[in-house]
Amino acid sequence: MPKYFCGVDGGGTSCRARIVDENGQLLGEAKTGSANILLGVELAMENIQTAIALAAEQAGIADLSTLSVGMALAAAEQKSAWLAFMALPHPYQHVTLNTDGYGACMGAFSGENGAIVIAGTGSVGIYIENGQQHVLGGREFPISDQGGGAVMGLRLIQQTLLAHDGLRPTSALSQHVLAHFDHNLDAIVSWSKTAKPRDYGQFCPTIFEMAMQRDELAMELLQGSADDVERLILGLNRKGASQVALMGSIGERIVPWLTPATQALLVQPKADAMTGAILMAYGDHNLYPFPR
CATH class of the missing domain: 3.30.420.40 (ATPase, nucleotide binding domain)
Structure with a gap:
């Protein structure tokens, strides 16, 4: 079964999702509304899932369980919001969550x-x-x-x-x-x-x-x-x-x-936050424990 990687960059204004294959080839990309999890984890997840679904449709991917998703989201540094978001159901093979800033830094310097x-x-x-x-x-x-x-x-x-x-x-x-x-x-x-x-x-x-x-x-x-x-x-x-x-x-x-x-x-x-989020999808970059 083919495996795909998705990077999500979610801020207070918009959410973007990008899907690549195992070779890093761009397959699909889409944009929806806010994904700041402190403003509501359900709304953030809804916008994220819509963006991923639109990108997957472009990519011709029907089975979302083939996706490993790295999410770089605003407010992921808030432990209560992080835990509430990660408790939500989703159809993906694996989800990694960190902040939008972390994803941007990963992308900017290629990890x-x-x-x-x-x-x-x-x-x-x-x-x-x-x-x-x-x-x-x-x-x-x-x-x-x-x-x-x-x-x-x-x-x-x-x-x-x-x-x-x-x-x-x-x-x-x-x-x-x-x-x-x-x-x-x-x-x-x-x-x-x-x-x-x-x-x-x-x-x-x-x-x-x-x-x-x-x-x-x-x-x-x-x-x-x-x-x-x-x-x-x-x-x-x-x-x-x-x-x-x-x-x-x-x-x-x-x-x-x-x-x-x-x-x-x-x-x-060197690259944007979605690229950083895709790098997150390759490994374990979940936020906690996260000393500030």
């Missing part, structure tokens, strides 16, 4: 020693040294994840409300946010009660766009996120990492806002 900062919806810094993980941040929004899109979006909402109250200058960006909510402050407050990280992160493309137009608030927010990303990079450097791959939707665009000394530490990742 060898190396460090990454991933700044997408959330953020984390990871240095893998001879199999041992050194982790900085990544304890989920809103108490952590500085440098990620959700925190940037949260700060935007906060500063927009300050501008509305006359406690800081207004800008085109703050007016854009108010217009998004029809200039209804009650709507902003109500939205905030149920908003997920990805909902805050939706404003990030506009922040980058308006920063290019020299909007004062947009530039302030980007510089704040760059400072957060830089703090993670330098923290990994103090742990012993001489090179760091900066990844994620925010990380890929924030580089010009970093200092030249920090930029000098950066290297291009």
Whole structure:
């Protein structure tokens, strides 16, 4: 019976699955919704299974029990969520679970020693040294994840409300946010009660766009996120990492806002988190025990 390997990269905004054969040949790939297990293990598993099923359909694989699956998922560092997710039924031959940051680091350095900062919806810094993980941040929004899109979006909402109250200058960006909510402050407050990280992160493309137009608030927010990303990079450097791959939707665009000394530490990742998750599927990379 043929054997296939699947890598899953699941974050707060989306989930991607990639299937390869025993020779590493790409057979299928698909994308669905959020797979942050702290936001609900059942929803995460549903989105993951849908992504895998779509990728398997592309690959012409009908028997999902032939799949060994490596899952690199947001919030897998939370033990209760990890245990709850791993207790869910699934049709696959084997499942390995670790964090999305771990998968990204595995992919970036082809399973060898190396460090990454991933700044997408959330953020984390990871240095893998001879199999041992050194982790900085990544304890989920809103108490952590500085440098990620959700925190940037949260700060935007906060500063927009300050501008509305006359406690800081207004800008085109703050007016854009108010217009998004029809200039209804009650709507902003109500939205905030149920908003997920990805909902805050939706404003990030506009922040980058308006920063290019020299909007004062947009530039302030980007510089704040760059400072957060830089703090993670330098923290990994103090742990012993001489090179760091900066990844994620925010990380890929924030580089010009970093200092030249920090930029000098950066290297291009060799591959993405799905490749890292596929490497996880080959062996045992489950998270616990996982000292932080």
